[in-house]
Amino acid sequence: xxxxxxxxxxxxxxxxxxxxxxxxxxxxxxxxxxxxxxxxxxxxxxxxxxxxxxxxxxxxxxxxxxxxxxxxxxxxxxxxxxxxxxxxxxxxxxxxxxxxxxxxxxxxxxxxxxxxxxxxxxxxxxxxxxxxxxxxxxxxxxxxxxxxxxxxxxxxxxxxxxxxxxxxxxxxxxxxxxxxxxxxxxxxxxxxxxxxxxxxxxxxxxxxxxxxxxxxxxxxxxxxxxxxxxxxxxxxxxxxxxxxxxxxxxxxxxxxxxxxxxxxxxxxxxxxxxxxxxxxxxxxxxxxxxxxxxxxxxxxxxxxxx
Amino acid sequence: xxxxxxxxxxxxxxxxxxxxxxxxxxxxxxxxxxxxxxxxxxxxxxxxxxxxxxxxxxxxxxxxxxxxxxxxxxxxxxxxxxxxxxxxxxxxxxxxxxxxxxxxxxxxxxxxxxxxxxxxxxxxxxxxxxxxxxxxxxxxxxxxxxxxxxxxxxxxxxxxxxxxxxxxxxxxxxxxxxxxxxxxxxxxxxxxxxxxxxxxxxxxxxxxxxxxxxxxxxxxxxxxxxxx
Numbered sequence: 001x002x003x004x005x006x007x008x009x010x011x012x013x014x015x016x017x018x019x020x021x022x023x024x025x026x027x028x029x030x031x032x033x034x035x036x037x038x039x040x041x042x043x044x045x046x047x048x049x050x051x052x053x054x055x056x057x058x059x060x061x062x063x064x065x066x067x068x069x070x071x072x073x074x075x076x077x078x079x080x081x082x083x084x085x086x087x088x089x090x091x092x093x094x095x096x097x098x099x100x101x102x103x104x105x106x107x108x109x110x111x112x113x114x115x116x117x118x119x120x121x122x123x124x125x126x127x128x129x130x131x132x133x134x135x136x137x138x139x140x141x142x143x144x145x146x147x148x149x150x151x152x153x154x155x156x157x158x159x160x161x162x163x164x165x166x167x168x169x170x171x172x173x174x175x176x177x178x179x180x181x182x183x184x185x186x187x188x189x190x191x192x193x194x195x196x197x198x199x200x201x202x203x204x205x206x207x208x209x210x211x212x213x214x215x216x217x218x219x220x221x222x223x224x225x226x227x228x229x230x231x232x233x234x235x236x237x238x239x240x241x242x243x244x245x246x247x248x249x250x251x252x253x254x255x256x257x258x259x260x261x262x263x264x265x266x267x268x269x270x271x272x273x274x275x276x277x278x279x280x281x282x283x284x285x286x287x288x289x290x291x292x293x294x295x296x297x298x299x300x301x302x303x304x305x306x
Numbered sequence: 307x308x309x310x311x312x313x314x315x316x317x318x319x320x321x322x323x324x325x326x327x328x329x330x331x332x333x334x335x336x337x338x339x340x341x342x343x344x345x346x347x348x349x350x351x352x353x354x355x356x357x358x359x360x361x362x363x364x365x366x367x368x369x370x371x372x373x374x375x376x377x378x379x380x381x382x383x384x385x386x387x388x389x390x391x392x393x394x395x396x397x398x399x400x401x402x403x404x405x406x407x408x409x410x411x412x413x414x415x416x417x418x419x420x421x422x423x424x425x426x427x428x429x430x431x432x433x434x435x436x437x438x439x440x441x442x443x444x445x446x447x448x449x450x451x452x453x454x455x456x457x458x459x460x461x462x463x464x465x466x467x468x469x470x471x472x473x474x475x476x477x478x479x480x481x482x483x484x485x486x487x488x489x490x491x492x493x494x495x496x497x498x499x500x501x502x503x504x505x506x507x508x509x510x511x512x513x514x515x516x517x518x519x520x521x522x523x524x525x526x527x528x529x530x531x532x533x534x
Contacts, residue, residue: 011416141482216355217460218384221377221411 013223019228024203031199032235037194039239039291040246042188043204043284047247049181050283051276056174058271063167070136070144077159082156083134089154090136093147098137100114104130131158149168166179196295198234200228204299228296236292247280307333307356307463307495315349315519322348325519327363331497333463336490339499341516341529347499350516351468354497355387356380368463385413388457388494392469394449396441402428402452403437409456409485415522427455431485447478454485458494465489467498471505479505503530 014060025032063201090099102110107130112119138144152160204211214224252273308331310533315324324346330527333336339347352358353365354371364371372383380446396405406427410420428434431451441449450470457465467486485506490496506529513528514521 010414012411012417016411209395213395213397213408214412216380216384216389217409217412217456223412223414243492 013226017226017230020227021234023233024200024227027206028199028202032194035192035196035199035235036239036242036244036293038188038192038241040286042185042192042291043240043287044246045188046181046185046287047243047251047280047284048279049185051247051251053174053178053181054276055193055271056170056177060167060174061169063163063170068138070138070148070162072134072136072160073131073158074133076131077202078156080156080213082154086134086151086154089151090134092167093105093150094146095139096136097139100135100137102135104128107131107133114142114210137183147170148237159180189287192239192291193295193298196232196292197299199216199235200231200296200299203228203231224294225300228300230294232294232296233289234292235295236288236290237285238243239291240288243288244281244284247284248277251276307331307368308497309364309366309435310350311364313353313360313365315346315353315358322464322519323352324360327519327521328474329514329521329524331495333495334490334493336487336496338509338512338513338528338530339497339516340501340506340513345516345517346519347385348468351389351466351497351499354464354466355389356383375386385460386463388460388462388465390450390453390457390465390467390470392472393473394446394453394473395442396449396452396456398441401440402433402444402448402455405441405452405458406456409459409527413460423459424455428452428487430458441495445478445480448476450478450482451485452501454489455481458489459509462490462494464495464497467496467500469500470498471500471502476504483509506530 090096106130112122138147148160155174211224253275255270258270310327310329312356313324313327317390339350341347353360359373365373367383368386375383400408404422406424407420410423425434431454433448433451436444436448469484474482479502486496488496510527512526515523
């Protein structure tokens with residue numbers, strides 16, 4: 001009586017807790033199935049959103065690296081002085097890391113290389129249609145607009161090409177998908193918690209008498225709660241495993257199809273599925289187990305008060 | 307060992323279940339708690355089990371004021387109290403032996419302790435030969451004996467019996483009283499709430515009578531009061 005009674009986490013207790021948790025899952029199989037299904041669908045939708053957002057972000061970063069350039073096409077009739085003026089002006093602007101002159105001959109050669117086996121189409125050209133250009137590499141893509149604005153009215157410029165708009169749009173879409181996705185996932189997580197807590201309530205009801213006796217004999221709350229929390233965790237884990245398999249296999253399939261059909265595109269811009277695996281397992285398992293624990297704690301809160 | 311000092315318990319809507327109760331029970335006492343329905347017997351038992359807390363007063367149990375004990379301390383209190391109910395509350399899917407062993411498993415006893423203690427407890431209530439029977443195969447009296455064995459198997463210092471003979475015929479009721487007397491003789495304090503006038507009158511033990519939330523009588527070797 002003078003010593004406190006601690007929940008003795010010995011081997012027998014752990015074994016008992018695990019066994020009762022499993023019995024709980026098995027005893028009401030239909031509700032367990034519903035719980036697993038709800039966790040699985042929540043995580044699948046999370047997976048789709050995750051894959052989308054990660055890929056769009058990845059694409060945006062890649063494009064940013066690739067297109068952190070502004071290309072200023074020089075007019076055919078520009079004088080040497082005008083070009084020098086332009087160059088001087090650019091050199092005085094902050095945020096420009098490199099200015100490179102690209103002659104029309106180089107431009108043609110680049111295009112021939114890019115077109116590869118269809119380059120013969122360019123051979124028939126009577127004269128080189130490409131203008132000379134200055135290629136500016138900038139530090140921060142956000143600055144491109146400002147730089148463009150400060151030079152666009154100078155003489156000798158035919159046109160200016162830059163990619164800020166596209167990238168900005170992509171980042172916006174990615175943010176939208178992420179925020180919308182978070183709301184949907186939040187709702188689905190709540191639904192999953194609700195379904196799991198109802199499943200566990202059934203087990204609790206089935207063991208009401210047993211629990212009542214346990215309380216009168218002096219079982220600790222931890223000892224009584226243990227099996228139900230194990231039940232919740234099991235439901236969460238099974239749900240995560242199912243969804244991990246579904247997401248991984250679908251993404252792998254998609255990745256392979258994309259690699260075959262548009263190999264240049266996907267290899268460069270899609271995150272390889274094997275890079276995604278570790279994160280997905282970690283995130284899904286944590287969320288699945290979290291839903292399970294919260295679900296069981298919610299269902300036990302009121303009822304353990306005696 | 308149990309001391310209630312100026313205990314008051316009100317329920318919602320202002321119903322006063324217990325009003326200024328003072329009771330002292332010493333180790334080894336055998337006490338009948340009598341009174342009509344609604345007199346406060348159940349409330350008193352719930353207070354001792356710390357199922358509920360009083361609004362005022364102290365409840366000293368084994369030198370400790372249990373009204374001051376946090377909820378985490380409840381299992382510790384209950385492990386020194388055995389409880390027997392009118393309706394037995396046995397688990398139907400467990401044998402007599404398993405029902406008793408269950409009470410030991412819950413408090414983390416080792417298999418060795420369980421193998422030693424359970425047959426002891428069943429022997430004490432005279433059910434050694436029915437250890438492998440399920441509750442449905444036992445008579446009411448036998449079921450109540452299993453529930454007593456379960457209540458004493460963890461060797462509590464107090465045994466609380468809430469109308470233990472309420473569902474039993476007179477002969478069987480006397481068997482149960484014999485067992486409770488044995489347990490008391492071994493030094494366990496027994497507190498029995500009951501309506502059974504004849505039992506109280508014949509046993510000649512201490513009687514505490516409650517009426518409308520107050521102690522109206524506390525006699526050593528008392529009888530059931532005819533007036534209520």
